[in-house]
Amino acid sequence: MTGGSKRYAAEAALRWEPAKPSGAAVIQLDPARRYQEILGFGAALTDSACYTLNRLAAPARERLFRNLFHPSEMGLNTCRICIGSSDYAAKPYSYDEGEPDPELRRFSIDHDREYILPTLRFARQVNPNLFLLASPWSPPGWMKTGSSLFGGTIRRRYLPSYAQYLVKFLRAYATEGVPVDAVTSQNEVDTDQDGRMPACLWGQEYEIEFVAQHLGPALARNNLSTRIWLLDHNYNLWGRALAELENADVRKYADGVAWHGYVGEAGAMARIQECFPDKGMYFTEDGPEITDPAYATDWVKWAAGFANILRNRARCIIAWNFALDEKGRPNIGPFSCGGLVTINAQTQEITHSGQYHALNHYSRAAQRGARRFESAGDIKGVSHVGFSNPDGSSALILANAGGETKVQLALNGLAADVPLAPDSVTTLTWR
Numbered sequence: 001m002t003g004g005s006k007r008y009a010a011e012a013a014l015r016w017e018p019a020k021p022s023g024a025a026v027i028q029l030d031p032a033r034r035y036q037e038i039l040g041f042g043a044a045l046t047d048s049a050c051y052t053l054n055r056l057a058a059p060a061r062e063r064l065f066r067n068l069f070h071p072s073e074m075g076l077n078t079c080r081i082c083i084g085s086s087d088y089a090a091k092p093y094s095y096d097e098g099e100p101d102p103e104l105r106r107f108s109i110d111h112d113r114e115y116i117l118p119t120l121r122f123a124r125q126v127n128p129n130l131f132l133l134a135s136p137w138s139p140p141g142w143m144k145t146g147s148s149l150f151g152g153t154i155r156r157r158y159l160p161s162y163a164q165y166l167v168k169f170l171r172a173y174a175t176e177g178v179p180v181d182a183v184t185s186q187n188e189v190d191t192d193q194d195g196r197m198p199a200c201l202w203g204q205e206y207e208i209e210f211v212a213q214h215l216g217p218a219l220a221r222n223n224l225s226t227r228i229w230l231l232d233h234n235y236n237l238w239g240r241a242l243a244e245l246e247n248a249d250v251r252k253y254a255d256g257v258a259w260h261g262y263v264g265e266a267g268a269m270a271r272i273q274e275c276f277p278d279k280g281m282y283f284t285e286d287g288p289e290i291t292d293p294a295y296a297t298d299w300v301k302w303a304a305g306f307a308n309i310l311r312n313r314a315r316c317i318i319a320w321n322f323a324l325d326e327k328g329r330p331n332i333g334p335f336s337c338g339g340l341v342t343i344n345a346q347t348q349e350i351t352h353s354g355q356y357h358a359l360n361h362y363s364r365a366a367q368r369g370a371r372r373f374e375s376a377g378d379i380k381g382v383s384h385v386g387f388s389n390p391d392g393s394s395a396l397i398l399a400n401a402g403g404e405t406k407v408q409l410a411l412n413g414l415a416a417d418v419p420l421a422p423d424s425v426t427t428l429t430w431r
Contacts, residue, residue, distance in 0.1 A: 087333025
């Protein structure tokens, strides 16, 4: 249980007993009714996160990475990286800046060799099952209107070159010992962020053409098994995701849709899943505000949000930056995000966000390959989501946003009364 002064603290074991009324609100569990398979949980290893983690002394960094990634501890296993710079970078960059270079003779990932690639290799050393999604915030400036990483729109004539740019990135990273498992065309396709940060507008028809005629075929020609995820933007763009998947050539190459949680409702994922049941729904970005007074203690908000995301068919939850300093830096953009953890720039003290504490419950409870199962019961202030794991264990996560209360779990004629502390997250596991 996490709540009050406790952080993922072991509580007294509970017992299944023959079901009888207890006066508590009931959550009915039905493990036979299963939904999506779980890929995993993690956060983004942006340029800024890798820079911040790299500043730690080696022993402290090793302890932190073991805590975050090792399967015997938190076991985070599904992470996001940036293709070039995002707004969370020490400086703006791509792998081919300057005059137009359609044949990409100038392409180089040298920037990433200093601290990004070593960080990714270390994370995968700690957890060999690390799954990496790579997202670009901007193509090279010369491929865009305005000729800048900041704002603008992709030029259609450079779509073939951009597909080769992504292929070169994937092959270069694999050569460096960091194979990438999935890629998106563009982070947040529907905004240029008013030119304040690396960003790029992609019209719906451009992404359809890019995936169907350029990126998908280029990955196939190069024998790359990297998955393609569409959109990489907010729930309110569900109509665009629907339209893109209605294109047969896009469906041929796209594995699923990546979603952000800043605008709209999580039900958008379930809506798309019902139309295209063979495509995965993947949650790929949301993070805390470093200026939020509840930054370190809002674990219930995040845990309840994660339950809603998973109940709406997401196969993974990827938070935003893994680590930033106490002011949310490095940051070349306009937003004031915090990291999953904060590392003080002067003292190197490591502190944890409420989002970290919520992810700690989920990542330890749901193994890769788990299936979410049905849990039913509308209880004010209490969120719940259950998993059946490949090793035969089951888990249920409860987030209680209210005062002290008790709920009863009902399963195949058995029941268990569960006390819930105020403002708490509780994980229950059983076989």
